Amino acid sequence: MCISVEGHASTSVNQLIGEPVNPEHRKPSKNLAPQKLTAPPGDPKRDTRTRSRPSVQERDRSNRMTMSPPADRGQAVGLIIFVLGLGTLLPWNFFLTASEYFNQRLKSNITSNGSSGVAAKDYNYDSWMALLSQLPLLLFTLLNSFLHHWVKPRLRVAFSFIVIFLLFSLNAALVRVPMQPDTFFSVTMATIWFINMASAVLQGSLFGVVGRFPSRYSTLFMSGQGLAGLFAALAMLFSILNTSSEADADRSSAALGYFITPCVATLGTLLCFLLLPYLEFARFYLNKHQSQSVEATLELCGPTDKKVLENGSKHQEANGKLFREPEGDQERSSVLQVFKKIWLMAMCVTCVFAVTLSVFPVITLRVRTVYQDNSVWDKVFTCVCCFIVFNAFDLAGRSAPSLVQWPSKESPLFPICVFSRLVFIPLLMMCNVETSNLTILFSHDCAFVTIMALFSFTNGYLATLCMSYAPQLVRSKDCETAGSLMSFFLVLGLALGASLSFLLVKLV
16 A cells, blocks of 8 residues: 655654654645555555654753753852863962062071071062062963864863972972072062963853853852962961061971962862763753754744743753854854954953953052051051952952843943943042052042942942853854953053052052
8 A cells, every 4th residue: 555755845843853744734645546645554665754753842852951951960060160260270379378488588697507608699489479469470371372272271281280390399498498599589580470370361251161161150250260369368368467476497397388278279270170071061061062962952942942942941040151043153163253343352361361460460569557656557458459459350250250241241331340440540540559659539448448449349340241252253163262362461461460550559
């Protein structure tokens, strides 16, 4: 007995996405009678067709599972990304808090047998440290923008963490080793160079990885970096309060603890990063082929189907990463092509950090309290009002975009808000700066703290918006390139700000 195969030649898009076909649209076969539309129950051909074609409900459920991201169970991925941000800057911030330890060792001329000499040499440690930290950051962040096409992020991040761990272990081992100041200075400067070299590759790689996730995960990463600065500032405060009562042996133990702590933090952060690909939610965004298959599947869906899928999953993000226009070119864009799409955000993040580094901490360190009669407050004023206030409000600014994101990335107000931060440069220069050549308009401590709070909050808020907006302006396959480029322009802003600070110091 013959069976009809009508409708197979005109399979519609509705069948591909699981919607039933309207029988009125079927054309009757010319060779068979219209009444013979089905095979008898015992026909093996009919049974084969029945078994191979899933039901409408099964196909709809399968499409939803393919196109919708899984849940971030227990916010595990968000927590790991926060820890990655914390672990990225925590080692270097602890290195900065040990500045007093390095200056102390360089002041005393220690011979190879441990006896003290009388000569002392000014190594200008702080200036050299600033120079040898910013230069490798700038160079290797630029290198990482091109490196990510050939070296996988997993290898780059793991290698950077291992290098940082080994270098901090070396500094911890040298705490109890007597060395000539010249040798110690050379070793320390080389350590600073290589730590920042690894940190540049690490930050650029992690910004590229985080750029693949929805925008709120970029906010979590930036918040983690802000918390690292706050931890370092609190450690500095405790160090200042205990310095007067510590013996030399106690200071040596404290320095040893400073370097062991970031070693442990680096290992913990590395383990968190290695755990990330094993989480289902992270694999959804990290797997490039899966993302492309989602986009290819969505090309078959009409606007109505996309809207249903968006409303059906509570984990869809508003950045349009999953439901963007079909992309005909399956190749990654070049670095120049990506830059043309994110250049405004790149300029904005450069401006944000250039303004910040031009006056912080070079100018803000010179501000003095009006209550100099209070010896305790005078001792901790700079640490509390400069470093702790800055890092606390910077952390608040980095966390705020998870609640509200204004202005939007398309708004012309966004670059206006960024460049309006230039007003903080004269405001901070006219605070109660010691031996200032300018007119002091804000002498009271409360005025300085208020300006610092606004200055640091806008730094964290606008920088986080820049870093989270940039990946939204490019295709999903170019998010890593956009993140690496934004990391480079962030470091470029740091370098420009540090260079501008030398000129501003002469004006004050």
